[in-house]
Amino acid sequence: MSSLTEPFPVSLTISGVECPIHWDFRTVLCCQKILQNAGRELTEDEMARMLRLFYGQYTWYTEEHFDKMLWFFSCGREPERKHFPRKIAGINSKQAFDFEVDADLIYAGFIQQYGIDLQTEEMHWWKFMILLENLGGDTRFQKIMEYRTLDLSAKGLSKDQKRFYQAMQEYYGLDTEKAPDKAKLKALEEALERGEDVSELLKGW
Structure with missing residues (x-):
């Protein structure tokens, strides 16, 4: 569908019946949190909680209810047959953002670029996802996503640049298995914010 010519869906057709849905971004984020916490496989209770949040207090649900809900979460986008080569674009395969970890960055980005207060909106x-995906490079959220996804093996990066971006990926990374030197990384970030020379801090990376 085109966001320019068609309204965003506020209901879904299930077995020929029009079912109202809770279409707001907060509901979807709550459902996605359940999905994330569930790990590889949802329990029946977790699935029921998601369906109740999304559809309301229905007395029964079918597999189609669940499939259509996931379709809505994807903003109606069908799986792409071909993917643009990430290496050519200078992008790695790391996770770009997390709604929980980056909540404050997203909130600030919407205020900075659109003047939208997500607390009251x-x-x-x-609509939320379209605006999120188009936050500009002058927002801190977009800059941190660039740090996380930059391919450090890309051609054209100097040794100093690689050390810098490696440090930024360690500091802002979403990989909880790693335990970087947070104190050293924090000192690097503060020096960058002050516009200071960070060459000495980057030694050892």
Whole structure:
């Protein structure tokens, strides 16, 4: 569908019946939190909680209810047959953002670029995602995503640049298995914010 010519869906057709849905971004984020916490496989109770949040207090649900809900979460986008080569684009395969970890960055980015206060705004999930994906490079959220996803093996990066971006990926990374030197990384970030020379801090990376 086109966001320019068609309204965002506020209901889904299940077995020929029009079912109202809770289409706001907060509901979807709550459902996605359940998905994330569930790990590889949802329990029946977790699935039921998601369906109740999304559809309301229905007395029964089918597999189609669940499939259509996931379709809505994806903003109606069908799986792409071909993917642009990430290496050519200078992008790695690391996770770019996390709604929980980056909540403050997203909130600040919406205020900075759009003047939208997400604390008070009632917003459709699809609109929220379109605006999120188009936050500009002058927002801190976008800059941190660039740090996380930059391919350190890309051609054209000097040794100093590679050390810098490696340090930024360690500091802002979403990989909880790693335990970087947070104190050293914090000192690097503060020096960058002050516009100071960080060459000495980068030694050892």
